[in-house]
Amino acid sequence: MPIEPGVVEVEFNGIGVGRGVAIGPVAWMSPPPPEPSTAASGRGPELELERAQTAAAEVARELRRRAASVEGAAAEVLEAQALMLEDPAVHASVGEHVARGATAERAVFEAFAGYRELLTGMGGYLAERAADLADVSQRVIAELSGAPAPGVPDPGHPFVLVAHDLAPADTATLDLDRVLAVVTLEGGPTSHTAILAREKALVAIVGADASALMEGETVIVDAENGRIVRDPSDDEIAAAVARQEELAAEATAPIEPGRLADGTPVPLLANLGDPAGAEEAVRLGAEGVGLFRTEFLFLGSEVAPSRAVQEEAYERLLAAFPDRKVVVRVLDAGADKPLAFLGGRHEENPALGMRGIRALRRTEPVLRDQLDALAAAAARTHARLEVMAPMIATVEEAAWFAEIAHGAGLPVAGVMVEVPAAALLADRLLAAVEFASIGTNDLTQYTMAADRLLGEVAELQDPWHPAVLGLVGAVGAAGAQLGKPVGICGEAAADPLLAVVLVGLGATSLSMSPSALAGVRAGLLRHSAADARAIAEAALAADGSASARSAAKAASDARR
Template structure:
């Protein structure tokens, strides 16, 4: 039986199923025999213990996992949730029931929003379960330990469990719920776990079933044949050899360089990115300095963090995106006005221009860090829509000591006038996530339109081609820093469309490096042409795959 879902990465695994234990039962709704104050002390103590445990796990895991778990720890002691629990205790409920109801109310609110926000709902469920388990003096939910390597199958996996999986035991991961932007998917990608998420029919798998988890093809194969197992094991061996091979710079088959860079959210991931072959940083997100703060960080504090990142990549290019706030990342000190559609509101460069002192301080800190280190600093502005915005940012950046200033192309308007935009700055970097969102008029946070969030769509590819053509004509670099760059085949198409560098999650570097090395510049253009000529995303992918197969067949025949 073949079960479909969303594959994370390009890996494959073979093993026997071990199912995650079922959740704790819903606490009985009965009157408490304790005073509400005592019940409140019990609830608050358990919430504090769970918060501390999550912080500890985060510190142990590091990287993106630490950010996720620290955010969960804050939720565990969030004042509004504490108040919700207290209100229910005043009505005579037990601490266990009050915690369950308070977290469930917030969970339902997020689930109703769909998409990205709905995928955060599972995080609340996990925290609630951990608090209730502590109140009842029961073991917290966790990953089973059967004593042998296994494929873990779960309804969904909590960040606290995903972050600390024993990769010597867990061969692969399959979840019934979740999507490509869930924390399970994000952490699986970072840890290079072979995973399929959102595989609804996986609920029928039983302990001991043999399965193939084929992330590259979005499949779970249950009860595979001997030939299917042999083919899967051959692919596993091939990937192991690929990962063990010496790391080389990204390049096409004829040696044409295509620098492969890392997307990073802090300097914590620098060492791992370098180990995996990152030739620099194509997107350094600076939001971690500003989120959960009542005021913008000082120039001194910012400079210290930027210096840390630049020092880690001495002699290499580091592309920093100035603060990108708004939409799903609102900041009270930047823009606290309620907006009916914040994705189309005061965000990115618009918000920074509105509060220019914040932008000036960030650029000043970046210039100081650049002067103190040996990395090659490039700085870019997010959400550029007009040539005027491009000129504004470039002029201000140069005034404050930034030597290389560019823009992110994330809106169709910027792509359509890319020749004018690139004439007014030093480089462009295409953010395919937002470019796809705005091109397809499909909110990336809404699950109801998630299928339209596909960068393979020819409408998106044509805009990328426009930017690539403008870059080539003007001699200006055009990078890709969205998730599209992590797709090995799409990466080749993007190079064929004019991309001069690719930036991605470090775990994707090896697959993309190997994919590029299979194709010449003419091959890349042929794949791009086939995708551009298609009428939809699925057809574009299929057309590119067909051309890739023809190229491989012709090469094998010639040899």
């Protein structure tokens, strides 16, 4: 909506990551280097190609140096960027441009621009990676020109970082003693900025309409409500400080098993993407693992990892959780995360293509090797291993997976409910397996026909929508009828109020980023099982996401 002439905007909105709040002065990210000149090279193609390759190798070394200093998703992202610089197709494209007379700087710019355009056109997961290519390109160009690489400013005091977008290499290594919060004008809820901010428990808002923010002005960044408040009043600052104190008290509260106010147990589990995160998850109070993503072992490989390599990684994970439940999702890859050994190829609509269980059925030996490796690792540890299959849409798929898992010596096999078909057939699916786990990220995108990685439809990517909640309730009811567990492993479980709603809809456990555990634990303790059902009913009766959230909050306040 246009702003009237002379009216100064005092509040900006975007997609909040987490529940934190920060107060501080704005510092804008340094601008990227200018677009290289199109003037012809005076050095000759061979020298220009050598310059480009040397610069690319140096930037790759720097990215790997940063990767070695961090863990988890941050390390994976930086390693992926380094691999981009070693892609033979990119080097071939650079070679073609210098052969036509371009400088190394211009050739790198043109080569990466072409791939960015290709990925953007593919949409979904691959479109989100286009921003990573832009960052890599800018770093190589800066190296070639002797200019400083794009990076985080250092105003000499703590600050709120504002940027058009934030590169993974910068997000992964932010100094959290200086950076109070991050605001980006671009990016969606699962951009790398959002993923890494969530992992670091960093206050962040992405996709914000905040280009009018001025260098040095004081703002409040309220991630829970997706708001940036400019030039806040004393009362607004006092409320933000009180909120910070409340969150700090939650974070330092004694760690105990998740439960409702009436003692109803609700195990609180961690979502992990690498064994390296296990120790921190335990420290933050995870009672086990509700989703372990195994893709880190497979992505970027020309061949599937050996059983021995897999066993070692799984054993490290399982050993961190003796006598606790660990739910491992088998490889979830396919068209949006293509792997050569799965027969991956370009598809017009990868979100609806050969991914998850569909890709694994086409290459069954990959799945069997993974299950055998998991069974061997479980035999050497004391964790309670459970396995689940992604993107299940039919009863036949569920039964097929359970038969193979049981045959590998894994007695507890489940399915992820990520598409409406699975939710609508939940009673029949659960009859074929031991449990279900609802992936709210994908369930929301498929229910609302809104790509969860596309910022333009972010308002539809909301698990609070009554249509999504209704499907969750259908799965919860089926689980209760059959006496089988129904977990939540999407990031919806990280919202303390929504967590209460999900329990009210029949969820028996909640899994989330470890940084969210304290807030959810505190939120559950405020309500009984009867309260949770009443709050869920209020949300279900609403017409949309915003009204469902408001109705749940009103019902929650009334019952406290």
